[in-house]
Every structure is written in structure tokens, then in C-alpha cells.
Amino acid sequence: MPPLSRRRFFAVSAAAAALGAAPAALAQPDPLLHAAIRSHLGYSVGFRRKFGTGLYAMPGTAAPVAKVLSTHQAIVRRLATLSADTPTLALLHWLDEQSRLHAWLIGAEGVVARGTAGSYTELGFVLSALRVDVRTATRAPVKRGVPRIPPRQSDAALSPEAALVRTRDLLLPGDIGRALADRRGRLLILPARDTGAAPYAALPLGEAMFVDRWASVIVPDIETLADPMRVFSSEQLRPGNALLVGNPDLSADTDYEWRAIPAAEEEVAAFARMFAVPPHRVLTGRAATRDRVLAAIDNYGEASIVYLATHGVANSVNPMDGSFLALSGGHLFGRDLRGKRFEAWAAWHPLVILSACQTALGKTFDGGTYGVARGWISAGAGQVIASLWNVDDNATRALMVEFAGHAFVSRKLPEEALRLAQLAARASFPADPAAWASFSVFGAPATA
Secondary structure, three states, rough: OOOOHHHHHHHHHHHHHHHHOOOHHHHHOOOHHHOOOOOOOOHHHHHHHHHHOOOOOOOOOOOOOOHHHHHHHHHHHHHHHHHHHOEEEHHHHHHHHOEEEEEEEEEEEEEEEEEEEEOOOOHHHHHOOOHHHHHHHHHOOOEEOOOOOOOOOOOOOHHHHHHHHHHHHHHHHOHHHHHHHHOOEEEEEEOOOOOHHHOHHEEEEOOEEHHHEEEEEEEOOHHHHHOOOOOEEHHHOHHHEEEEEEEEEEOOOOEEEOOOOOOHHHHHHHHHHOOOOOOHHHHOOOOOOOHHHHHHHOOOOOEEEEEOOEEEEEEOOOHHOOOOOOOOOOOHHHHHHHHHHHHHHHHHHOOEEEOOOOOOEEEEOOOOEEEEEHHHHHOOOOOEEEEEOOOOOHHHHHHHHHHHHHHHHHOHHHHHHHHHHHHHHHOOOOHHHHHHOOEEEEEOEEEE
């Protein structure tokens, strides 16, 4: 969307006056930021249509000026409210028509910092540098009858350290990185294209890393930033009533050959022991079928945690029909969530833990990524913990056990619990960010 014209600029100013007093930082409208907000309002409509019909379509008309300004003001007010408990900022990404990535860091006082990274070409370079392709080669399923290709030598143009610096400069441009290095708290990230699938935890900030100072939540749409009702109440989390699924028996799959993941079964078993989850709420091996999992979510509608430790596959072309979680006797596809409405989730929005590969990935749109994680949020989950790439089994098991202790014993907010778990995992895998920075929280910000 092009910058606002002079006439449009004064229309924005007049609308701002009509809406009443605004924070000092909003007194001089930023036409480029308002163009970004207008675009994101359209993106959220497109994503809702995608979940409802399978087709992504932007609205025919742009949001009016008053809607743009009221959304901007609502975001600032919302951040002030959230910061009363946990210092909270928002990072808004937007690509203009020339594919320049713009970013704004917004707080309770308004815009804290802004920057432009220039031409944006997505984040494949950092995945190559972190050798994510090695894990893909060893963990990904293969078509039956097709030999597994051994991992190749890295041809990454950058070292992991250089790639993470470049990622920081792209996603936290200008003064934004410096502002984050001087503060700590929680960052709500509204992505553009694939910026929501970046390993933020591993990005360098001054002499430290992002994970040393910030917990983060990738929000699905701009309404989640602006609407005070879009919160995830972590007080509702009761680990003893969780539904646990781990290491399904995939030996009968006629299309793919899968490797068993006993670490996933150990992961859910450890959770069950830690929180005395009844055996009938734990589905593993041949019992972990698609039909039984869906029925269990319906039958145990009060379950505040749905925990799926299995294989995951993302599809960047058709995320609804091609992305799935591997289960025994038939997989759980994105389209299954579109057609299946869990009645209890209308009032009870659980934490969904997708301890599987690629669950944060999918098809990339201007307003973010549509895949497995967003499908669960659209189906009613309050928050989803999802992976950015093919993950290491043992590192994931250790990370998730650590997360459970912080989230459900110490009662930290899930985003803070994941940050603390990543710090512990980093101590075990200091030279391998791909092992400890592989998960992010998606959804609404949590409250105690």
C-alpha cells in the first residue's frame, strides 16, 4: 500500500481529533504506520476467510481512517494495561509494495522506535546457517520405496553467528534492536511474511541474546494486539486434566516411512508422572489415532492442555490439505480443524503444545504464515507452542520437561516459562541454537 497522500494525511489528522485525546506519541500521525495498520486489518479478514472456506481473500475495500486510528490507539492502551503486570511491547512488521520491511516498536507511551530494513527476501539463509537441513534429512518421512538421502555438507554462505546478526538487523532494524537491548519484558510480534517463524530467542541483543531479556508471543492478527478481550488466562491451566498424545504407531502408513520417536513417548510419560494425569488421558502407540484424539478433545472438553508429541509436516503450498500431525491410522490435517468445532472451546481456550517438527510453518502470506499452529488458534486454542523446524528429539524432551516445571509448578506465564526453559536448554547446547531456540509461543498474550 503506498504512503498516504497529503489530502489523506489531513483526513487522518482530522479523524484523530474527532476520536478524542490520544497519547502524546499519537498526536502526530505516522502515515506509513497507519498504512501498515490498514494492511494488517485486511490481512486478518483474509486469514479468517482462509480458515472458514480454505481460500485466502482480502476485503474489497480498505479499512476507513477512523478504524485505523482507533486500532492504533487501542494497541497503545492495551499495552499499557498488559504492562501493569508484565512490561509489554509490540513489534509490528509490514512490507510495502517495494518489498521493503518496515518495523515499529510500540509501547504504552506510543512508538518507542522504528526502522526499515530495506528489501526483504525471507529467512531461508538463517535456517541454512543453523544446519536445519541436517535434521530434516534425518527426521523427515520418506515415500515408501524411496531411499533416504543422507545429509549433505553445509553450503551455507554465512556462519550461524553471522546469520543471526543479519536476521536481527532485518527484523529489529534501526533503533529497535538497541531499544530492546536496554529493556526487558514481553514482546508481542505481529509478523509479515515469514518473520513470525524466526528464532527470536537466539538473536543477539548487545552483549546478550534476546532470550536473556525477552519472552515473546507471535500474535495471529492485529485484533489480538488491540482487543482487550484477546487474552489467554494461564490461571485456568490444570496439568492434571491434560490430554497427552505421544509417539503414535505409524508403521501401517502406506504412503510414508517414519522413524519411531521414543523420546516423544518418554516426554508425555514424564508429564503424566509429574502431574498425575489419569492413564485414559494418555494416548500412545496404536492408541494414538486421529479419531481417538479428536474424540478425546470433545469428551474431555475441560482439558486445559492438549499435548501432541509426534511427527509434523508443513506444506508451503496447501497448508490446509498438506500440513498435518502424524497419528496412527490416519493423520490430523489442517482441514480437519476447519471442519471440526470443539464445543467446549467456545468458552475454554486451552494451551496446545505441538511438540513436533515444522508446526509453526506453512504457506506464507503478506500478513504472516498459515499452517498448523494458526489452524489450532483459529479452532479455539488460546496459545500454541510450535516448532520452527525439524527438532532434535532429546533436546525437545529436555526443553518440554523444563517448560512444564516453570509453567505448571512455578506457575509462570507460558511465554516466560518457555524463555526460562530455553535458557536451561542453551546451557546444555550452547553451540547449537537449532537445538534450544526451536520453539515459539503463538496466540494471545497470557495473563495470570
